[in-house]
Amino acid sequence: MAKKTVRDIDVAGKRVLVRVDFNVPLKEGRVAEDARLKAALPTIRYLCEQGARVILVSHLGRPKGVPVDELRLDPVAVRLGELLQRPVHKVDACTGPAVEAAVAALGPGDVLLLENIRFHPGEEKNDPELARQLAALCDIYVNDAFGTVHRAHASVVGVAALRPAVAGFLLERELEVLGKLLSAPEHPFVVVIGGAKISDKIGVLENLLARVEAMLVGGGMANTFLAAQGHDMGLSLVETDKLEVAANLLARAAGQGCRLVLPVDLVVAESQVPGAVHRVVPVNAVPGGWMALDIGPETVKLFAAELARARTVFWNGPLGYFEQPPFDAGTVAVARALPVATATTVVGGGDTVRAVKRAGIADKITHVSTGGGASLKLLEGKELPGVTVLQEKEEG
Numbered sequence: 001m002a003k004k005t006v007r008d009i010d011v012a013g014k015r016v017l018v019r020v021d022f023n024v025p026l027k028e029g030r031v032a033e034d035a036r037l038k039a040a041l042p043t044i045r046y047l048c049e050q051g052a053r054v055i056l057v058s059h060l061g062r063p064k065g066v067p068v069d070e071l072r073l074d075p076v077a078v079r080l081g082e083l084l085q086r087p088v089h090k091v092d093a094c095t096g097p098a099v100e101a102a103v104a105a106l107g108p109g110d111v112l113l114l115e116n117i118r119f120h121p122g123e124e125k126n127d128p129e130l131a132r133q134l135a136a137l138c139d140i141y142v143n144d145a146f147g148t149v150h151r152a153h154a155s156v157v158g159v160a161a162l163r164p165a166v167a168g169f170l171l172e173r174e175l176e177v178l179g180k181l182l183s184a185p186e187h188p189f190v191v192v193i194g195g196a197k198i199s200d201k202i203g204v205l206e207n208l209l210a211r212v213e214a215m216l217v218g219g220g221m222a223n224t225f226l227a228a229q230g231h232d233m234g235l236s237l238v239e240t241d242k243l244e245v246a247a248n249l250l251a252r253a254a255g256q257g258c259r260l261v262l263p264v265d266l267v268v269a270e271s272q273v274p275g276a277v278h279r280v281v282p283v284n285a286v287p288g289g290w291m292a293l294d295i296g297p298e299t300v301k302l303f304a305a306e307l308a309r310a311r312t313v314f315w316n317g318p319l320g321y322f323e324q325p326p327f328d329a330g331t332v333a334v335a336r337a338l339p340v341a342t343a344t345t346v347v348g349g350g351d352t353v354r355a356v357k358r359a360g361i362a363d364k365i366t367h368v369s370t371g372g373g374a375s376l377k378l379l380e381g382k383e384l385p386g387v388t389v390l391q392e393k394e395e396g
């Protein structure tokens with residue numbers, strides 16, 4: 001069911017509270033990566049142009065309900081002001097008299113950023129009192145924080161239930177593109193899944209098995225599948241309590257006509273430290289005491305051949321320990337093999353997005369999702385509480 005958006009509601013002159021996901025990396029007091037800020041600009045600009053009084057609320061990091069100076073949003077306000085090319089006012093609290101005064105001072109088209117909402121102990125508990133205080137600041141609620149819609153928190157769910165609540169343009173697009181992967185993907189649909197652990201992604205693997213022609217599995221989680229097939233993985237990361245889960249997924253994939261493609265060769269090393277000795281081995285020859293840290297070149301070829309045939313691709317999770325070159329080689333090579341010219345390509349997850357940027361192909365991808373956990377929840381077929389609470393479009 002489609003959700004109402006900012007286009008479906010009159011915002012002129014109104015106080016509009018916008019939940020954004022400005023959970024971005026900071027470095028030396030500056031925003032180090034501003035993709036999540038840029039992604040929210042269309043909604044903020046639209047609201048300003050319509051004459052709304054815009055109040056932005058976000059979290060940053062996990063401060064656990066107490067103020068943490070390193071996680072204040074001042075650098076975010078500075079960078080957002082540069083991107084918007086208009087002043088972004090900032091208050092050092094998210095509730096209370098200073099916030100009320102700052103909101104009262106807003107004119108049409110003005111933008112105010114509240115302090116990190118996770119400094120407030122009520123946020124993650126979805127405390128009704130915090131939700132009420134946030135609602136008192138606004139006439140309308142907008143959610144444009146796709147990366148956070150899987151969290152049932154006060155600024156995501158509580159306040160939304162107390163005001164007319166609609167989606168922003170970023171949330172609208174994320175739901176449209178990711179939703180279509182489940183409802184009407186073009187086939188062949190190929191999924192690339194990596195990352196450290198199977199346990200994070202069992203739900204997604206299970207929900208996608210019946211929907212895709214091929215599932216290409218790499219990274220640490222492939223080790224657990226290979227171990228389940230009886231390979232000795234040496235000192236590689238293996239979830240020994242998930243061997244049965246892995247074996248079940250392999251059997252189910254076969255039964256459902258999904259090719260679950262595992263690595264055929266691996267880059268193994270004596271340790272994870274920079275400069276460690278490393279070499280390529282077939283999956284049945286991991287030396288004792290060594291660990292698999294990347295997929296090998298034969299696996300890259302195998303994955304590339306599957307990708308070349310795809311009309312839809314979704315990718316989550318790097319295929320090796322990509323933070324540490326040369327173990328990024330497999331991930332970067334597969335990124336470069338994405339069929340960006342002939343398929344719908346969708347990428348999600350913080351590390352995965354970093355990897356496609358490193359490969360220099362991020363701007364050719366159909367959709368780079370701003371939410372890792374949220375995109376996986378959606379593809380698991382699970383409810384997103386921050387979306388459920390928004391108003392539905394009227395039929396017809």
Ligand SMILES: Nc1ncnc2c1ncn2[C@@H]1O[C@H](COP(=O)(O)OP(=O)(O)O)[C@@H](O)[C@H]1O
Nearest residue numbers: 195196219220293317320321322349350351352
């Ligand atoms: N073979 C491996 N051994 C150890 N760590 C790995 C391996 N493959 C991937 N990883 C790690 O998995 C992490 C990324 O997984 P994940 O958080 O699931 O991805 P994303 O952030 O894109 O959702 C990275 O830190 C990466 O180094």
Ligand SMILES: O=C(OP(=O)(O)O)[C@H](O)COP(=O)(O)O
Nearest residue numbers: 021023147148350371372373374
């Ligand atoms: O960065 C985020 O999620 P992601 O790392 O899953 O993409 C969101 O801002 C949610 O943050 P949280 O996982 O601390 O609730």
Ligand SMILES: [Mg+2]
Nearest residue numbers: 349350351372
């Ligand atoms: Mg990650």
